[in-house]
Amino acid sequence: MNSATREAYGKALIELGNTNPQVVALDADLAGSTKSAGFGAQHPERFFDMGISEADMVGTAAGLATCGKIPFASSFAVFCTGRAFEQIRNSVCNAHLNVKIVGSHAGPSCGEDGSSHQAVEDIAIMRSLPHMTVVVPADDVEAYAATLALAEHDGPAYLRVARLASPTIHDEDYQFDLLKGDLLRDGTDVTIVACGMMVPRALDAAKQLAEEGIDAQVVNIHTIKPIDEELLVTCAQKTGKVITIEEGSIVGGLGTAVCETLSEKCPVPVRRIGMFDIFGTSGEGSALLDYYGLNAEHIIDCARELCQ
């Protein structure tokens, strides 16, 4: 409970190791941080530390996948999606291979390491690749379930997990559906669409908005690609106003994905909260989220403006 999504990923990976002999794991010298090390300790013959070489890690994972293995290749989100982007494009997605890329320490909540280590563009670039599924779990329960679900899903996928511990919002019996968005709170005035660590903040904002008479709906879009268009359209039709919030760039990320869907299928006013054309900086992770306005207060301001 209330642990980081990377911790839950590591636990799920161990569980997969116990239940699915085809699952293998690779890391690029960050196994202790990405939490793939637990799998390595329990299943050493199926764990490959590739050293600090993300491109080779992804290529090796692709080769393993051609032989029916289900590789989970982990590193910091910046490095596994950025450094190895073209390997993911050509050796994984273009080759239709069942490789799971897991990027941890995503977004400014990565913290003190600063902008070089804080992925803000990973969702955008992974989402742009044909065949790629992109998942950003909201809490530890969902991260665990998503990891298991991705092992069952035949195709390339990107799983984004966070460094910081965050509140658990789902019950233990939560039924995760990779292809369905997660309506967490119904409402009539405005829809708040969030992913990752922004989801508890969206719920917090909705609670505060209720006190001032604004009835907000909260949707957790854990799977940004393929996105649950049906749910988004239903929500937009109901409230007529949408706010998106994500821990990363609004250029190409969740906000963009929501706008792409709604502008074609149900045009309504949308406000996107996130980082616009900036990199992060050093600081304590949760303080940085406030620093960039990735919090309930910003959502509340937007909701007030939209509901005037």
Added chain:
Amino acid sequence: MAYDLVNVTKKMRAHIVEMLAAAGSGHPGGSLSATDIIATLYFKHMHVDPGNPLWEDRDRFVLGKGHAAPALYAALAMRGFFPEEELITLRKIGSRLQGHPCRTETPGVDMSTGSLGQGLSVANGMALAGRLDGRDYYVYCVMGDGELQEGQVWEAAMSAAHYRLDHVIAFVDHNGLQIDGPNSQVMNVEPIDEKFRAFGWNAMRIDGHDLDAIDAAIIAAKATEGKPTVIVCETVKGKGVSFMENVVDWHGVAPNAEQAKRALAELAAN
């Protein structure tokens, strides 16, 4: 079944010329330089089953230098993976034969390649999977010499030695030329065998058009335990077509009808 390798390579080269002429684009130089290596693999060493291209125990082949796809396609068609008549559909809309290999479209293609430098990592992954599954197959990877300029090749070279992948056998088609000119002028890659040796590989250097030498090198590579082998093959870009040999401009230009006719006449006469 024993094949006459000399005839095989002749026919492969003729196919390469014909399909590139029909396509009107593509890479004759590097396809012709890699022909003898690929022929020796597919017609003498590799355990494959054209009736079951995904046979789990098959030997694997990764064409790191994916632009030599015509040579691979000729070998696969002649080996029975798909009809030889299909070769002239190369690079056309709707064809199963893309300009660079595509594993999901072409029977017998084990890996999609074309972006240089990515093949050896994939070969390593295939070898690791074989080890995990207790299978004894070999994984062959043919790289270009210019391709060695990609950093990923050396990441993979490190990994193959670290994981003692003695079932990875790599070839460098060392024809000395790349798009912008001779390797030695564009970006020197020598000494190739010493570099691989320093990375922990077994390394050999042979005449890449001597079929017996290629055969002997593969046999020696298979006998090597505990480390991967690289066979640096000294080759001639455009080998077999006099006006293409050692001419850098034939890297990525297809012969026109008249040139193809001359090339085919030469190949038939030799």
